[in-house]
Amino acid sequence: MDYVNAFWVGGLICALTQILMEKTKMLPGRIMVLLVCSGAVLGALQIYEPFREFAGAGASVPLLGFGNTLWKGIQEAVQTDGFIGIFMGGFTASAVGISAALVFGYLASLIFQPKMKK
């Protein structure tokens, strides 16, 4: 059942984003920012965490979930370290995701050659 929930929730988030891409003139960069900020806001409103427990990877993998991750990290850091936590928390929480992206991207660039789009 976990798998099914992850599947349809993740798919729904992607489908809604695709509608934004096709029906509006929003540039991809702006859409990504919208997703991250929305995730952060939903996290602050205590909505995203229960949503993530329900949908698992379907809620944490899309960019919406990244916004929530940022929010959680900052919130924890502020509770532990006070004001300076605003600057510390975001990167600590997202460190694994960002490092993985960098490392795998670099490895891919070593192994693969640039190819034309068909």
Place this chain on the structure above:
Amino acid sequence: MSQTVGTQSIRFEQAPYIQSSASIVGTKEGEGPLGKLFDVVGSDDKFGEETWEEAESTLQKEAATLALGKADLKKENIRYIFGGDLLGQNIATTFGLMELNIPLFGLYGACSTAGESLSLAAMAVAAGYGDNVLAVTSSHFASAEKQFRFPLEYASQRPLSATWTVTGSGAFVLGTKRSHLRITGITTGKVVDYGVKDSMNMGAAMAPAACDTIYQNLVDFKRQPEDYDKIITGDLGTVGQEILIDLLKKKGYDISTVHMDCGIEIFDSETQNTNAGGSGCGCSAVTLSAYILPKLEKGTYKRVLFVPTGALLSTVSFNEGQSVPGIAHGVVIEYAG
């Protein structure tokens, strides 16, 4: 004796002849409707180089060399090159034509560069500044995406109104020796901006510029659209074409029966996933060389107006919220008998 006519045009007294032209394209263009007409179709789009930018330089070098060969000329016979491309600081042109050791005027007209380079080359020959002059331009899909949008590795999605930058280079040798083709006049475009801010809909951004130059050409030379067998734009695509015909109708000229667009001709949008059509400096250059000039040579067309358009934005101007201005350069090419 003044050769200027009207406000933006020149009618050449000693009209230069087109000595030869050459076209080199990538694999997608080779698979398109005009595929068999191009001089050279690359087996891959790297053309033996390591980077896309070097590949584009090689395209220019090969096109120029082939055009010289066809005209039976050596590089020492060429007085000037007028050349440009889409990349920042025109690096494809610089590195591509370096070895030819010919005095170079580097140009930027975005996708109108074929028109701009042919105009200036024609002016140079007609005024007696050179017996043989070369005009060359190129574009490459991968290097253009990296320049204007995102590198291919980013795997971004392209909307349906986006055009596909042609991988190709077209080179033209103009000179005083008699041939079947002459450039008899030019109409030089002004920057025209209707305030379009959609960088994914270039056709709409450039159509006003095409309208402006075509209109001025017809007025300056006192012609009607039917005086041309074809009025050929570079890359307005289907969207831009409709807008152009509409804008000109409002000014009293109906070009719907004679209009042709290189971007629409070069790709089959049904099978090749090219959305609104081809674009880039190479689009109009290779189509002119491979498809249009042969028809003029045979006398099928007697007179055409070649008027490629360019979108004069940069990533900086766009990100700073500016609109997309356009320009179009008109070149009148005639069958000389």
